[in-house]
Amino acid sequence: MKKLAIIGCGGIGTYHLEHFLEYKDIELAGFCDLIPERAEEFVRKAGKGRAFTDYREMYDAVNPDMVFICIPPTCHGEIEFETIRRGIPFFVEKPLALDLDLARRIRDAAEAKGLITASGFQCRYSNIVQPTIDFLKTHEVPYVECARMGGVPGTPWWPKKSLSGGQAVEQTIHQFDIIRYVFGEPDTVFSMATRGFVKGIEGYDTDDLSSTVIRFKNGALGTISTGCYATDGACFDSKITFSAPDSRLDHYIIGKVNIYGQKPQEDDGSGLVVKGDGTLRAGGAEAVTIQDDGTAGVVCDRTFVDAVLTGDGSKIRSPYRDALRSVSFTLACNKSMETGPPVKVELD
Numbered sequence: 021m022k023k024l025a026i027i028g029c030g031g032i033g034t035y036h037l038e039h040f041l042e043y044k045d046i047e048l049a050g051f052c053d054l055i056p057e058r059a060e061e062f063v064r065k066a067g068k069g070r071a072f073t074d075y076r077e078m079y080d081a082v083n084p085d086m087v088f089i090c091i092p093p094t095c096h097g098e099i100e101f102e103t104i105r106r107g108i109p110f111f112v113e114k115p116l117a118l119d120l121d122l123a124r125r126i127r128d129a130a131e132a133k134g135l136i137t138a139s140g141f142q143c144r145y146s147n148i149v150q151p152t153i154d155f156l157k158t159h160e161v162p163y164v165e166c167a168r169m170g171g172v173p174g175t176p177w178w179p180k181k182s183l184s185g186g187q188a189v190e191q192t193i194h195q196f197d198i199i200r201y202v203f204g205e206p207d208t209v210f211s212m213a214t215r216g217f218v219k220g221i222e223g224y225d226t227d228d229l230s231s232t233v234i235r236f237k238n239g240a241l242g243t244i245s246t247g248c249y250a251t252d253g254a255c256f257d258s259k260i261t262f263s264a265p266d267s268r269l270d271h272y273i274i275g276k277v278n279i280y281g282q283k284p285q286e287d288d289g290s291g292l293v294v295k296g297d298g299t300l301r302a303g304g305a306e307a308v309t310i311q312d313d314g315t316a317g318v319v320c321d322r323t324f325v326d327a328v329l330t331g332d333g334s335k336i337r338s339p340y341r342d343a344l345r346s347v348s349f350t351l352a353c354n355k356s357m358e359t360g361p362p363v364k365v366e367l368d
């Protein structure tokens with residue numbers, strides 16, 4: 021039986037482990053964390069495998085066939101290079117790294133070795149992605165609007181921008197990534213950020229809110245705003261809206277899509293949008309809704325594991341090379357926030 025290992029037994033490591041506990045065809049062989057109790061807890065939960073605090077020792081002892089790398093954004097580098105040197109296919113959590121040059125070297129080394137790679141963009145595997153792609157195939161969309169408002173996550177490294185990359189890079193990268201996946205590549209971004217609204221969190225030095233204007237390569241414009249100042253979900257209706265002239269689709273990642281403008285409805289005369297000859301009918305009040313089925317994370321992990329088992333990585337929706345493009349997208353926003361002018365997104 022093929023052997024699986026995990027490096028980083030924190031929050032997202034636990035999420036993956038929950039999925040692996042269902043596997044009957046994979047041996048959960050090794051768990052590694054700098055904090056020994058965390059790795060030991062994984063052994064206890066799995067009911068098998070061994071705990072380590074040093075990934076090299078784990079590799080020597082266990083010789084895994086695949087590894088999930090679930091460590092904080094600034095801890096990447098050595099682990100990937102050693103994994104690649106040993107020829108072990110790897111799944112690595114977003115945002116891959118905060119240093120683009122480092123991530124590019126990892127990408128090139130993995131590709132030179134012909135390794136199967138995947139990343140933690142599980143939203144791509146949601147059942148609501150295909151209806152969104154279908155909508156975008158049949159509608160020309162000049163404008164994309166996205167917002168994600170939340171609070172400050174509890175991991176110790178998150179409040180420091182130098183450790184997390186900030187909210188666009190660490191969290192809202194899921195929305196940046198989905199927009200790339202279903203809609204198209206960005207050309208240029210112009211971002212501003214603000215601080216001073218989030219108070220009382222030790223070590224906090226990241227942006228409370230940022231807003232980005234995007235010019236896409238297909239000519240459309242977009243905006244993405246993301247904040248961590250929220251204390252309640254009432255703060256904002258976080259979603260991605262794809263706006264076509266006669267309809268729109270609201271995509272709530274791993275939630276639902278609402279498609280407006282498809283149901284015929286009575287014109288009650290309340291339309292405010294103006295067309296050449298006067299008012300436009302009030303449209304889009306009622307939506308067709310498709311719910312997420314809750315399996316995206318399970319499917320994402322299983323797709324990578326199956327790719328390793330079969331040697332065919334073609335079903336992986338977010339290999340390292342593609343994931344890196346989403347990292348570049350968000351880091352370009354950071355650069356614009358820091359320097360002022362618009363920034364060209366260097367996808368590769």
Ligand SMILES: NC(=O)c1ccc[n+]([C@@H]2O[C@H](COP(=O)([O-])OP(=O)(O)OC[C@H]3O[C@@H](n4cnc5c(N)ncnc54)[C@H](O)[C@@H]3O)[C@@H](O)[C@H]2O)c1
Pocket residue numbers: 027028029030031032033052053054055058073075090091092093095113114115116140141142175176190
């Ligand atoms: N895909 C998603 O939706 C999603 C969700 C949450 C987090 N993440 C990503 O996962 C990564 C980890 O986040 P988290 O919330 O699990 O963080 P965490 O702090 O809860 O866990 C990270 C673990 O990695 C361990 N670690 C660090 N360096 C190590 C090393 N060299 N060897 C072994 N263990 C090491 C830490 O001790 C810690 O236990 C981040 O990049 C985050 O962005 C992805």
